[in-house]
Amino acid sequence: MFGIMEKEIAVSALAALAQETRLDVFRLLVRSGPEGLSPGRVAQLLELPPATLSFHLKELRSAGLIICQREGRSRIYRPDFEAVNRLLGFLTESCCQGIPAESRAAAS
Amino acid sequence: MFGIMEKEIAVSALAALAQETRLDVFRLLVRSGPEGLSPGRVAQLLELPPATLSFHLKELRSAGLIICQREGRSRIYRPDFEAVNRLLGFLTESCCQGIPAESRAAAS
DNA sequence: TCCATAATTCCAAACATATCAAACTATTAA
DNA sequence: TTAATAGTTTGATATGTTTGGAATTATGGA
Numbered sequence: 001m002f003g004i005m006e007k008e009i010a011v012s013a014l015a016a017l018a019q020e021t022r023l024d025v026f027r028l029l030v031r032s033g034p035e036g037l038s039p040g041r042v043a044q045l046l047e048l049p050p051a052t053l054s055f056h057l058k059e060l061r062s063a064g065l066i067i068c069q070r071e072g073r074s075r076i077y078r079p080d081f082e083a084v085n086r087l088l089g090f091l092t093e094s095c096c097q098g099i100p101a102e103s104r105a106a107a108s
Numbered sequence: 109m110f111g112i113m114e115k116e117i118a119v120s121a122l123a124a125l126a127q128e129t130r131l132d133v134f135r136l137l138v139r140s141g142p143e144g145l146s147p148g149r150v151a152q153l154l155e156l157p158p159a160t161l162s163f164h165l166k167e168l169r170s171a172g173l174i175i176c177q178r179e180g181r182s183r184i185y186r187p188d189f190e191a192v193n194r195l196l197g198f199l200t201e202s203c204c205q206g207i208p209a210e211s212r213a214a215a216s
Numbered sequence: 217t218c219c220a221t222a223a224t225t226c227c228a229a230a231c232a233t234a235t236c237a238a239a240c241t242a243t244t245a246a
Numbered sequence: 247t248t249a250a251t252a253g254t255t256t257g258a259t260a261t262g263t264t265t266g267g268a269a270t271t272a273t274g275g276a
Contacts (some may be wrong), residue, residue: 092196161223
C-alpha cells in the first residue's frame with residue numbers, strides 16, 4: 001500500500017505542516033474525521049479571519065494533504081489520510097536508518 | 109520510550125526538514141549512520157558553499173535534529189535519531205486518527 | 217610564532233510567506 | 247430579480263528565509 005513519496009512532494013507536505021496555524025487547521029480536520037469541516041466552522045473554532053484561513057487551506061490543498069468538496073453553498077474539507085501516511089513512510093524510510101520505530105505505533 | 113513532542117517543537121522540526129537542501133543534508137547524515145560526517149565532507153558530496161551549508165546545519169541543529177561534536181580541527185555532525193522518532197510519533201498521533209499505519213513499518 | 221586548514225559568523229541582496237481588509241464569485245432563498 | 251450567505255481571490259504590507267562572499271575564529275602543525 002501507500003507507495004513511496006517523491007522528495008519534492010515530501011518537501012511540500014512538510015512545508016505545509018511546518019506552520020503553526022496550518023498545523024492547527026490540519027489537526028482539527030484530522031480530529032473531525034472523515035466527515036470533515038466547512039471553512040466557516042474551522043474559522044469559528046480557531047478564530048481565524050476567512051481570508052487567512054482560505055490561504056492556509058489552499059496551501060494544505062496544494063500540498064495534497066487535504067481534499068475539498070462542494071456541499072451546497074458551503075464546502076467540506078477533509079484530510080487525505082493516505083497522503084499523511086505516504087509522508088510518514090518517506091520519513092521513516094529516509095530519515096530513520098539505524099534506529100527503527102517500535103514505540104511509535106498506537107500511542108495516546 | 110520517545111515521549112510525545114510538543115507542537116512547537118514539531119513545527120520547528122518540520123520546518124527544518126521542509127527545505128530541499130536541508131533535507132538532502134539530513135538524509136545524507138542519516139545514510140552516513142552514527143559515525144556522522146564533517147561539514148567539509150558534506151559540502152563536497154552535496155556541492156554546497158561552506159557558508160550555505162553552515163547555515164543549514166545550524167537550522168537542523170537548532171531544531172534538535174542533528175548533534176555536533178568537535179573532532180580536532182574538524183567537526184562531526186550526526187542525526188539525532190530519537191528526535192526524528194519523536195517527530196514521527198507526533199505526526200502519527202496527531203495527524204493520522206482514523207487510519208493507522210501497517211504498511212509503513214520496514215519498507216525500502 | 218606563523219601559516220594552513222576547517223568551519224562559522226557577518227552582512228546584504230534576493231526571494232518567499234503570512235496576514236487580513238476589501239472586492240469578488242457562487243449558490244440559495246425570498 | 248434582489249438580497250443574504252459562504253468562501254475565495256486580490257493586493258498591499260510586514261515579516262522571515264535563503265544565499266554566498268568576505269571577514270573571523272579555532273585548531274594543529276612547521
